[in-house]
Amino acid sequence: MSIQGVQLFIQDDHVVMDNGILQVTISKPEGIVTGVSYQGIDNLLEIRNHESDRGYWDLVWSEEGTGGTTGTSYVIKGSKFKVMVENEEQVEISFTRDWSTLEGKHVPLNIDKRFVMLRGSSGFYSYAIYEHLKEWPGFNLPQTRVVFKLRKDKFRYMAVADNRQRRMPLPDDRSPRRSSPLAYPEAVLIVHPVESEFKGEVDDKYQYSCENKDLHVHGWICNDPPVGWWQITPSNEFRSGGPMKQNLTSHVGPINLAMFLSAHYVGEEMVPKFQRGEPWKKVFGPVFVYLNTLIDNNDPLWLWEDAKQETNTQVQCWPYNFLASDDFPKSEQRGCVSGRLRVSDRYVSNEHISVNGAYVGLAPPGDVGSWQAESKGYQFWTKTDENGYFLINDVRAGDYNLYAWVPGFIGDYKNDTIITITSGIKSIFTSNIHTYEQYVKAGCDIDMGELVYEPPRDGATLWEIGIPDRTAAEFYVPDPDPKYINKLYVNHPEKYRQYGLWERYSDLYPNGDLVYTVGVSDYRTDWFFAQVTRKKDDGKYEGTTWQIKFNLDRINQTGTYKLRVALATAYVAELQVRINNPKANPPLFTTGVIGHDNTITRHGIHGLYGLYSIDLKGTLLMEGENTIFLTQPMCSSALQGLMYDYIRLEAPPS
Template identity: 55%
Template structure:
């Protein structure tokens, strides 16, 4: 005779509270098994280490995992990381925050035409996906239905965590699933957030040359808000060395291709907290898309989807009836420590080594997820890219250092706005040879662009990747846009404005992180206002053959403050000389933009007031790269026909007017400008 239902329920509750392997209450004691150490004394955490015994205990409101190096508590069924005990720290996360505001996933979304909604992704069910003495994977799932709270994004979301024996960290990823027939929605952001203890983690590291002690959230709260949201002038910081500095989380943005490891360091005891991203395949909009990393809080992020430095053009839009499924991650949350003799300086170097190790073993073979294919289930593509431009060389040139990638099928260049699929990119070598490895099965287009040349390449045939395939495309030739010989050029076609004149910041609006870092000096606040200081009487006039773009071309064409919160459009002039003009011929102006923010760029030839303009882009851009300290946003390329009657022998002037002028943050950044003569016969 089966036991009564209440007995079954009691047994189930008891089982839930029993330690699955060996139990332990949260924060009862620090892990006692030390990690192995490398030559520098920094604790090492190879994923297959046998250090420690993997322990799991669960109750009705949390699950706790102890692997011998760290002790992690996760809320049940929400799936938020509420505590991480490590290296003598009872919790590296901010205990002053609520449990659901320490380590969490969130989504920013909206119904079309409605206000955006900030959705903290809390699971509604919890289960152990797989379990052994070496590894445990747990799931926190939330299923949407029409009756679900309308603040929840219409997606089924399964958050996963993987813990491995002796591994000084944990892996996390999420499966987003949208069945056919669900409502129209737009998603602008998907990310992970970890908020650390401010009294311990005060040193931030983003790269070899971008790291320092940081101000605090309290310093920001007493500071002076500046013209653009998120930017604060520190007026009364606890550490007076930060007084008079500007802090803005967007100053710490990094391109996806370089955003592999970042985080924070605690001095006492020496410990580091790092976000490691071994692959960009699940991030949107390609390798040069910029995004947030770590910033004052202290906060560490993993950004998967965002509209930063691009605008709504890269936000995901789902139409009614559109089914979709994607895995974001896994990413690795890594903690390391150092001996007192080595101190905290060794922690960044160890975090980099760990990152390289994670990249080497990608894709991971230990996830319990059918939607995450291992290496054997993936394929590769190889080839060699050349560039043919007969006005530069009669012979094909190597596509040296070309960006070559696979992304969803679409027009040439569409990869920079693609947001729902997976992308796989590599850099060709100096001979244009490339290999794209570890590609998920599916249908793709192959795209490329070559620094030093304008435009985008697209291979003319779709590429289907199957498990285990190795596709050799042989020799590919890219013919960049070209109509005639170069008469003159301004800038370098590299999709950024970095080569142009970037002014020194105002002494009262500096961030010392970039004081001596010249390659990132564009990250300083308020540079757009320097234009009016430098060009008080008239707008920029650039004379070809006399001026040089590195010192005479302002990096951004911005609006001019006219007082009383009004702004004026600005007009850059390019003055050049033609010995003669070929009648009844067509010249071409190649105009490449590195960024555009709510702009309308109008082009006129030898007539500053002609209406309509000889050419206009119309309203373009929402990338906000000027205000958010980026040297580029999305790339725009225009080939403008110039009939010979618009030019004349002698001195000519091109007028570039950015006509939209409602705020100080509107404007464009130029990548490259070239005037081409008529085709040679």
């Protein structure tokens, strides 16, 4: 039996895409998804919401010169509708808004939202093209995303990963009469839930955040009838901040998000700021909304397994060849970069070290590590094989630097060469009957050869604390206060996602701060995962000072020792370092006030990575016991503090 072709029905205020598997209804000309019909369910989206509050693209923007990470929230509504492709194989429709035609204050962007449906496909695609013209005013763009609000009477089970899925509370459970507020609006303690199983649980959307590198599919399951709603992101090229950047996924609502740009876990550094005279264009997406149901299986959780298989299929099809916009280059118009990365550290090996699983990426030209907060362009990342070889495929045309970081070694690698990827050149030729178009790849395949990363190193390791992997995951993460539990994260490898762990520091260290003795203490049990403030009896907070005690048998009085401190995150914090004198003023070293990552609040285990190298003159050290004092003095709230990635003391160069 043949599969029904795609049909497009244009009505006065709506358009409907229908391929016989599902039907998607979109408001015209606004481009808001008002309905998705599938498997006998008239609408998978929340029918209690107004049509404009079901499935939409939105953004947050502010005027040029504005600081911070907030601004005006705006649901993107088109003013013109156009059919780009309409045949039995495919429908692609466009909803555009032209800034020059708008009255009043609006974000100075032209935006073209697209929706695509294919024959035989159990889902639909969406992408958007944002453009800022050179002569337009400047502005900031803290956030943009796609939001789908599903029916709360249907979708109760959420899945973000194999080990992060559960039956979820209702949005009603977050209402003031059913919950108690916690330290910030996103977190509530459910006190009088609709269903008793959720009583005493904390709900917070940030508990379900995920790193870009792991964020390819997430969504919801309806049991009756068995239906899955999945948001699949086959590529991270249009997301900001690189592979480690954390984004929101799904959360109580039930809400399903496709996050493209946000300042979460980074701060204002991530906010792209455009000036007057700065042209910019970027394609966000496409993302794929995939719907599935049970056929020969009675287990609703099979829908998650099927969604993962579909994700693999979509990844293999990237970059899509069916999109109508010329702003989305096809594979033959893209390039690739290959090479081999090895590490040179003579205190580890006399030979170059092959690196397995190092992250190698292309991002717009910038300083070392600048990709962490890069938000205007595209990024392309891969991991090396066991011998350090890498291949980055399907890179859009443009100028890039090559960046890398290697788990097990501190610091960041950057290759100073500007790598220019050229697009395919379209050639048109005519035969006696037809006109043909083809793309000729020209100069797109670049072999970087052998690259060598020399991580920061002056001398031999005297001692070290932690693992240099850019996170604090290896340190001691306490059990939460029994009053603040999310059942999903009980006995879970990501137990740091529990609410209120910052308060546990004062419980575990009631009479004094952390003291770590090298050679005796174990960082897995004796190094608290975050250096936070201490709550006093009067309800105010005070800074904390941690100690590292270590012994040296001999001192090189004329040499310079090196203390390497890698931070996994900081939030309105300061790190002061002193040696053998806790009251030394000024301290030997201070970072000054750093960080707006908000990682502690948002249950992350890392934010922006930072590496500090501190000289210790031999005259500051003593034979026998020495003590390094790490002070974090900022103390206006419970949520300020640092997370360490790794600390190492090096001997003077030999």
